[in-house]
Amino acid sequence: MPTITEQLADLRARSLHRSLREIVSTEGNQIEWAGRKLLNFSSNDYLGLAREPALALAAHAAIEKYGVGAGASRLVCGTLSPHITLEKTLAAFKRTEAALTFASGHAAALGAVQALVGRHDVIIIDKLAHACLIDAARLSGAVVRVFPHNHLGKLESHLEWAAEHHPDARLLVITESIYSMDGDAAPLVEIVALKEKYRALLLVDEAHAVGVLGKHGRGLADQLGVASKIDLQMGTMSKALGVSGGYIAGRRVLIEWLVNRARSFIFSTAVPPMLAAAATAAVDFLSSGEGEERRKRLWTNIRYLEKKLREIDARFPVAQSAILPWMVGDEEAALLLARSLAEEGFLVPAIRTPTVARGAARLRITVNANHTTQEMDALTEVLARLCPAEVEAG
Numbered sequence: 337m338p339t340i341t342e343q344l345a346d347l348r349a350r351s352l353h354r355s356l357r358e359i360v361s362t363e364g365n366q367i368e369w370a371g372r373k374l375l376n377f378s379s380n381d382y383l384g385l386a387r388e389p390a391l392a393l394a395a396h397a398a399i400e401k402y403g404v405g406a407g408a409s410r411l412v413c414g415t416l417s418p419h420i421t422l423e424k425t426l427a428a429f430k431r432t433e434a435a436l437t438f439a440s441g442h443a444a445a446l447g448a449v450q451a452l453v454g455r456h457d458v459i460i461i462d463k464l465a466h467a468c469l470i471d472a473a474r475l476s477g478a479v480v481r482v483f484p485h486n487h488l489g490k491l492e493s494h495l496e497w498a499a500e501h502h503p504d505a506r507l508l509v510i511t512e513s514i515y516s517m518d519g520d521a522a523p524l525v526e527i528v529a530l531k532e533k534y535r536a537l538l539l540v541d542e543a544h545a546v547g548v549l550g551k552h553g554r555g556l557a558d559q560l561g562v563a564s565k566i567d568l569q570m571g572t573m574s575k576a577l578g579v580s581g582g583y584i585a586g587r588r589v590l591i592e593w594l595v596n597r598a599r600s601f602i603f604s605t606a607v608p609p610m611l612a613a614a615a616t617a618a619v620d621f622l623s624s625g626e627g628e629e630r631r632k633r634l635w636t637n638i639r640y641l642e643k644k645l646r647e648i649d650a651r652f653p654v655a656q657s658a659i660l661p662w663m664v665g666d667e668e669a670a671l672l673l674a675r676s677l678a679e680e681g682f683l684v685p686a687i688r689t690p691t692v693a694r695g696a697a698r699l700r701i702t703v704n705a706n707h708t709t710q711e712m713d714a715l716t717e718v719l720a721r722l723c724p725a726e727v728e729a730g
């Protein structure tokens with residue numbers, strides 16, 4: 337058996353090694369890393385809320401009142417008023433009966449899926465679903481069937497199979513709404529029709545859609561008019577909401593079940609009340625006039641950057657979200673490209689296996705409401721210079 341040192345060397349040899357980079361300061365989209373200032377095109381803080389004064393003020397007020405830690409798990413004595421206010425705010429925002437928050441989106445996925453299905457049940461999940469959803473499916477012990485990304489025919493054939501071979505099982509379909517590494521949208525209307533036809537439960541992870549799509553940024557399901565048909569609307573407060581923590585919004589009976597059975601909720605200390613207060617301020621911000629304005633600016637930037645990227649490569653697809661992946665393929669080539677961009681002053685990480693399939697490495701470019709046209713021009717000018725082949729292809 338190879339030693340861990342040998343395994344690390346093997347990762348390096350295959351351009352798959354990862355390491356942490358220490359960012360010593362952040363100011364808007366400027367970050368300072370390794371003694372250099374870089375323009376950040378990799379954050380999920382799509383609306384710039386992580387530095388929004390209203391959120392910081394809410395957090396400060398909660399610190400004054402409750403201190404910095406919750407002191408215990410939610411069911412012991414860690415449920416403080418900011419947690420309840422946040423859950424009510426989230427439920428109202430998502431227009432569901434109730435909501436439950438977790439320490440992270442990852443914990444929300446693990447807790448909810450494991451609480452709902454077990455070894456006598458069946459999960460049908462999109463191949464490109466986020467690692468936390470895949471982990472949740474595996475850990476639940478349920479029979480897991482994977483369908484190719486957004487492939488409705490295969491989803492239906494799995495549902496048919498489950499109905500025939502596991503007639504007494506609970507069926508749970510799992511999908512994202514906006515895919516985190518591809519930035520594309522799931523066909524939620526059709527998925528909802530299938531889940532109804534086969535009487536399955538549906539969990540939709542709106543991590544990258546909330547704040548970006550739908551009225552007040554409620555997400556893709558809202559935009560498509562199917563939100564009320566989704567049993568578990570999952571999300572995270574770590575992306576466009578600018579804070580951290582995950583949630584599940586849905587029917588009261590489901591939320592009550594999660595309070596009783598979701599292990600990552602029950603056996604974990606409640607998130608600091610200051611984070612709950614900041615997240616409530618973030619949700620409130622989304623519905624405000626300023627929130628509308630910020631989302632409008634984000635979409636102006638998305639359309640601008642995709643146009644610039646299409647000038648480099650005419651095949652660049654129409655953007656469906658703030659995630660604009662620049663496909664490279666080879667892991668080493670993606671890493672070299674990311675390094676060259678960093679040398680030129682841009683932080684755009686190379687995404688490699690196992691986050692994406694082998695040979696599908698890419699630069700994951702994200703754009704936010706605070707990027708300026710000059711910044712987007714500068715990025716695309718450098719990218720065009722570093723990718724001459726794509727220029728010819730275009």
Ligand SMILES: Cc1ncc(COP(=O)(O)O)c(C=O)c1O
Nearest residue numbers: 440441442466516543572574581
């Ligand atoms: C689609 C998706 N779901 C869930 C998560 C996990 O959320 P969190 O970062 O809050 O754990 C992420 C982000 O990492 C994500 O991209």
